Amino acid sequence: MSDELNERSRRILEAIVEDYIGTAEPIGSRAVTRRHHLGLSPATVRNVMADLEEMGYIVSPHTSAGRVPTEKGYRFYVDTLLQVGQLDSQQKNRIEQYYRIDGLRVEERLREAGKVLSAISSYTGVVMTPRFNCTVFRHIEFLKLSQGRLLVIFVSRSGMVQNKVIETDLSLSQPELEQISNYLNQTLSGLSIQEIKAKIVREMAEEKAIYDKLLSRALELSQEAMSDELGGQVYIEGASNILEQPEFKDLERMKRLFRAFEQKNLLVELLDKSQLARGVQIFIGSESEYREIEGCSLITANYSSSRGTIGTLGVIGPSRMNYSQVIPVVDYTARLVSQILENELE
């Protein structure tokens, strides 16, 4: 596909994309020659632009307007034209400043990261907390709420606290529950949740051989407790920031985006996908397969600790997004968050 475009066409496409990112207004042939002295006349540029349009990289909103990049255009730009620079140290400092706060919980730090992303990029920041499955066990606690209902509290090695309510037929007294907690805390410490799940299944299979009532109950409870996926919460920060973008003058479009923000499960799916890949990922417009965020792009990166904790963060903005600026910011923030998860917990 990249053979399709010769050097000149590329430079012109690049000019159009960059100018459009800057101005949010359709770019005409004249504007291209004016701002980038390519040694070409507007007429020549026009010919090239007609070709680019034919190939689907740009479109014109109406006859007498300039051209605007299509998704394909942005994609080509991002893949082959764009070179992402390093963050200058000034911006690095600016990001780091945000993290100089002590005594925060992991959750707060993650939320803070979302705010940073939003503030620096001037779009909207998103952070997905680590999936429970991807964390390492540190501590579990059972508290009896009422007959048949138990509150379970998990703590992961990185210090994230999660809780859920489970219903069970086993009628256990609080002292018995404490025994079970103690037992599990000893035997499961340091294992990943996935390992634990496997272990439980394995031991349950040998259950007939288990005469230890406590053990069998402990297994039953912990299976129940870990049954479904926990976590994967999404923080959306600075949603109002995105309203400054001229594309959201359009009321309808804005409503749709905010609806999407409220349906967080949608974002969870999307962010989950990007968790499989390494490095910075970029979804442009409908590539994300969610019509709700039509015309928007999403730039994500994973953060992780050597303990296996893994989550995703990123920025949502209009497709007309300042990729060259946002990409390194997302990248750097993800690294910083990883580092914090690593260091702060020693």
Next chain:
Amino acid sequence: MSDELNERSRRILEAIVEDYIGTAEPIGSRAVTRRHHLGLSPATVRNVMADLEEMGYIVSPHTSAGRVPTEKGYRFYVDTLLQVGQLDSQQKNRIEQYYRIDGLRVEERLREAGKVLSAISSYTGVVMTPRFNCTVFRHIEFLKLSQGRLLVIFVSRSGMVQNKVIETDLSLSQPELEQISNYLNQTLSGLSIQEIKAKIVREMAEEKAIYDKLLSRALELSQEAMSDELGGQVYIEGASNILEQPEFKDLERMKRLFRAFEQKNLLVELLDKSQLARGVQIFIGSESEYREIEGCSLITANYSSSRGTIGTLGVIGPSRMNYSQVIPVVDYTARLVSQILENELE
């Protein structure tokens, strides 16, 4: 003040407010006579309207438009003209339907309440979780994160889990921390946080007399742990709902509101105020003293359990809000939430 208006004026003001709530368009003298047969001619109504305007209950946006209620107008309407009906059982059912979900944590239930408020009112729902200070102690747990940093987990009697990170000079081993946890769990069980704080202060004062090292450390830790206000989280649900309201055609106004939603501490302050009162509270426009939510009204009610837990929930919408419908919804939802807090935990 209510002497100011005779019966006829009141009925006309009522008509204007109600019609305006319904149509969102300025109400003219003719419209009043047409929709409410008061046995008066438009000319008479005009005279009355001129008086009402003079007194500040209504204004006209421009010469040739009808009249629109002022904040004073809404306030008078709410205070003396409005009679709130009971919820019909159909709506009650509709609300209750939302709560038929099992196995939810208290936090999720509260969030759900916000969604209900939003869905039923078609404005935006807000819920403030109980302030930590207003809960009853159930359980505490200390986990060591790294040198000098401890994770503290609290559970309230209603099953709400909160955690924070504290920094301490005391270097304690995990077993010691467990001892302390156990000690505190035994001695503090069933006390309200406020009682506990008082107790700690009292016992600290007698500290010289304490030779029990464990006890003294336990006191120190728990004081640190409870030092500042926890909780008071605000959930905002259905923010996008409010965008359907014609007043938010105005981009600027909308931005301001969404900015306000992001500054949750602002809402915390506001909701805190209403926590002092009993029953349904109504803030109209600038009465709330927050310019950010200019032109908006807030209807709140407290929920509580006999255990002393207490929080606030409500609805935010434009001042042109359907008070007669929303007030009973907020009231009923608060009761329902109280009941759930009470029952579910047996």
Next chain:
DNA sequence: CGTTAGCACTCGGAAGCGATGAGTGCTAAG
């Protein structure tokens, strides 16, 4: 043969303009 100048054409958006009509305040009669 690629490039460029010239030109006619398109079309969205702003500006101007008058008609419309809802609504008002005032006055005078009932």
Next chain:
DNA sequence: CTTAGCACTCATCGCTTCCGAGTGCTAACG
């Protein structure tokens, strides 16, 4: 005190016009 009548105001709507940015095409140029 109420109301009918009337002159007046002014936002809104639809219409036309104008402007200019931008295009595609053609023909000339190097």
